[in-house]
Amino acid sequence: MKKILFTLTLIFTLNPAQSFFNLNGLGEISPPVEAWNAATGNPFALSVANPGTFIDLPQTSLKISLLTIGAIGRQNNFTRALGTVKPGAFYGAIPLPTRTRILLGLDSRFNQDFDIWSESLADTTYRYHIIGRGGIYSLNAGLAQSFLDHLCIGVQFHQFIGGSRENWRFCTPEGSITTDTIEIDYSSHNLRFGTSARFSIITIATSYDLPLNILARRFKLIHGVTTDSLQNYRIKLPAVTTLALSAEPVRRLRLNGGVELLPWSRATINDTSSHYRNSWRGSLGLEYEPIPGHPVRLGYSFGNWYCLNNYTGEPIAESGIHLGTGIPIPKFGALDIAGELLFRSSQAQSRALRETAGRLTLTLAYQETWAKRTRRWGY
């Protein structure tokens, strides 16, 4: 068992990848990085990123995740693997008296990592090699209030920061030169509202992100010319709504389902249409605990991206299989593990890009009780 776990870890570590579709739009939308949620299909509304999910919070909860992402792309009978390992996210929730919670977090909203080689240019051996790194990250803080053990509402302020750097390298048989570098800095802020309600065995959760206005400042450095060209983009993304339902029909079994709606066909860049499209994502998942403290989690997700495949002009469809488990750590919390396999493609054209992406999430969850010291006399 240890060997298999080690090998699986090794596979994901050696073969991590970022999406080959990340050149499009703002890149891949990063889901909340938290292994428990990822293993059950990643329903956003039930995740710790939703400020309205904290009906119960007896202890301070800190969760930090390590993310290994990878992808194998296939196109024209070519196969290529890419990947990276990086810190995933941090979430913290602190209970206060009167059932109020303070929420803190740092996670990723868009992933813009990619690494692409061109075909040979104009019947020569010259090629482009384009390496992109970066994304948009959210530093957030919020408050949640639980009522009567059945209802919770929360609000979260998000400060978006981040940037990307694209290096365009021109490769010849004699060597390669970096011809251009495109740097984009992003800044924005936003509010997210969330709520959840629990009725007997069923819990309903929802979240709502206000429309997002992103300011993107682009610097284009042409290396041979050594001059910068500056350009500002105002990107407006409509509101995002998520909804999820969780049920516990029998003891040790929990089922959930969720949906995310992104009506981004109205998104604009500098007040002109971005050509994004309305997209959605659904998920189904279950958690079963055959042995107390050792849950088995499974999930399935499906949906499509907000941006199109630039080559085919078709939507990028994505479906995923999710699985995971948790290992309790005495006097600390737990280590949750989630593995996801995501299958991405556009229309079934034989020459179109297809991608199988893998995500391995390790979340270290720390739980602490606010100890109340009782002073004892007579000793």
Place this chain on the structure above:
Amino acid sequence: MKLENLAFGNRVLPLILILFLACNTLPVGFDQIRTLPETRTVEIRPESTDSYGKFVPLGFADYLLLGKDEQYEARILIKFSIKDSCLDSVSSIRLVLHPIDSFPLDFFCRACSTDWSTSAVTWRMADSTTQWLKPGGDCWQFILGQGRLTKDSTIVELNRDYLDTLVRHSYGLVLFPVDTGFTTVTNLTSAKTGPRLILTFADNKNRVYYPAEDAHIVDSSGIRANPYDLLVGSSFAFRTYLWFRLDSIPSEATIARAELSFQPQTLYQRQDTIWIGVHQLTESYGAKGRYALFQENSAAKIAYVPAANDTIVSLEISRLVQNWVSHADSNPNYGLLITAEPEWLKPFRIKLFRTGPATPRLRIQYLLPPEDRFTR
């Protein structure tokens, strides 16, 4: 346990191997960039050409060159600082030279009657401001000594009768070739084998004097060059001026490759390998002609062994072209000079063609900037 081993050995390891093989540079996903940066290649012929010859100082050469043939003549000048207080008791005076080549060459030497400087002396000029009265060096008519340069070292006994003139009224020695052919000797930079003057005194004691300055000068009066020929040469410097029109290249283009190539004809060579370089002109050749200044450091240089007439010489000058294209204000395109690199090399002369397939051409491959993710 056996099942696990089976899975590990037979299934997982091949999977890892496949994943390793997938780490390659295949063009997967490149079609997601809708608009590729434009790449173009242009080939430009020079719009303006010229050539000129010039006596250049050769004092900082790695060796001293002596010899002559029907086209070139090279002489050696060596200056010693001899104190005149001890001349009375000198019984003999010997000049010691160390040839580098094994070619035997007869020569004689005279005392130089005009002061000269290593940094500026040429066949025409004694220094930067003084012209020789007679090109090739002003000398006293008497011959101080004569000898033959052979292998290892050569010792020439100088005539002691002219010692007083040599010390008090001369500025060193001038070595004249007698035979046809060229040979090289070490110069003062060679600490152990450089030229030296050995004075022997009456008490049989020797005193060694090392050169204060040395140089060689080269004449090319034997050359009958066509004034319209584009020549590049060393010792007596021939330089070729080329100007290419670059207006068609956008200023924001990145020059991936700029190759200046031509097919020269070798007219004369004294060494197997020919070194040539390209220098950027910093002043207008049209306005200043041969006196137009140019960058001392070459933008590119190349060594080649001329094998046949089909030898194609290529010089990579992408940085120079990039500066011309992108910074036209601070780096105006005044053209370039093709020169021997360095110009103190043993004499050679090549000819560039003004017309035909062998003419110089500049092949430039450039790339235009890519679009960013919001516009591509």
